[in-house]
Amino acid sequence: MMKKIKFSEIKDFSDLPNYIKESSDKDIKFKTKSEVIREFNNDKWSKIDQLLTNNPEITLEKIDNQMESFSSSLTFFYKGNFYFATGKEVFEKHIKVIKEAIDPYLRDTNSIVELGAGYGSKILNLSNSNKYRNLNLFAAEYTLNGCRAIENISKKIGKNIQVGYCDLKKNKIDGIDIPKNSIIFTSYALHYVQNLHTSFIDFILDLKPRIVINFEPCYELHNNDEFGYMCKRYIELNDYNKNMISIFNDAQEKGKIELEIIENIIGGNPFLPISIIKWRSKNP
Numbered sequence: 001m002m003k004k005i006k007f008s009e010i011k012d013f014s015d016l017p018n019y020i021k022e023s024s025d026k027d028i029k030f031k032t033k034s035e036v037i038r039e040f041n042n043d044k045w046s047k048i049d050q051l052l053t054n055n056p057e058i059t060l061e062k063i064d065n066q067m068e069s070f071s072s073s074l075t076f077f078y079k080g081n082f083y084f085a086t087g088k089e090v091f092e093k094h095i096k097v098i099k100e101a102i103d104p105y106l107r108d109t110n111s112i113v114e115l116g117a118g119y120g121s122k123i124l125n126l127s128n129s130n131k132y133r134n135l136n137l138f139a140a141e142y143t144l145n146g147c148r149a150i151e152n153i154s155k156k157i158g159k160n161i162q163v164g165y166c167d168l169k170k171n172k173i174d175g176i177d178i179p180k181n182s183i184i185f186t187s188y189a190l191h192y193v194q195n196l197h198t199s200f201i202d203f204i205l206d207l208k209p210r211i212v213i214n215f216e217p218c219y220e221l222h223n224n225d226e227f228g229y230m231c232k233r234y235i236e237l238n239d240y241n242k243n244m245i246s247i248f249n250d251a252q253e254k255g256k257i258e259l260e261i262i263e264n265i266i267g268g269n270p271f272l273p274i275s276i277i278k279w280r281s282k283n284p
Contacts, residue, residue: 041143111182116189120150140166171203180208
């Protein structure tokens with residue numbers, strides 16, 4: 001059951017506030033290619049392969065429940081307030097936020113694409129909703145074990161999803177042909193591109209999407225109060241992106257895109273909340 005708490009109470013449930021406040025630049029965890037591969041391909045997504053091998057009848061819900069973040073209670077941020085809740089409750093809130101942002105654009109499209117899809121949990125959970133059941137599903141992921149997990153899970157649960165590879169740092173997608181007029185989204189994926197380049201906008205616009213929605217932590221959308229400082233410092237300590245909003249604003253100012261930003265909505269980590277960035281070509 002979700003329990004509302006004060007910002008000052010986060011330290012009673014988590015070591016993060018003290019870690020952030022006491023940190024120095026020596027604590028920065030640089031997100032090199034080998035580090036990302038270790039964290040996701042070798043550690044997190046390899047566990048999915050093991051679950052699938054050991055449990056032939058396993059469902060997506062049971063796989064989600066086996067993830068580390070589901071098995072404990074945690075503090076999280078939601079629309080300006082702080083809460084203590086189970087990992088499952090937080091995940092369900094995330095899916096609801098993503099679904100509510102995407103729903104208005106389902107009309108006149110037949111495809112939805114997730115880039116940086118991890119093991120596919122978000123797009124596959126979305127596909128269980130009635131409005132999504134007739135959509136063509138596409139997922140692209142950076143890690144081999146992630147791609148394998150998406151393929152194996154989708155087969156287990158009877159979903160038809162096309163799976164490919166993507167490297168958002170290099171503007172590269174392989175193995176899938178994304179249809180025009182698709183809904184394209186990312187969730188906690190684009191923030192791994194430390195310095196987003198303006199070429200990313202052109203790369204995505206060349207796919208002719210109906211809409212692009214990025215659910216991402218945004219360094220530039222935090223102010224300088226205590227909470228904002230700690231969010232920015234956490235991003236610095238983890239070597240996440242710090243220029244995403246500047247790139248989108250620049251593209252809007254140049255007349256390339258229509259842009260809407262809804263700031264700092266939800267974070268399972270209270271110091272890493274996502275904002276919702278919606279954009280599409282100004283000249284479709």
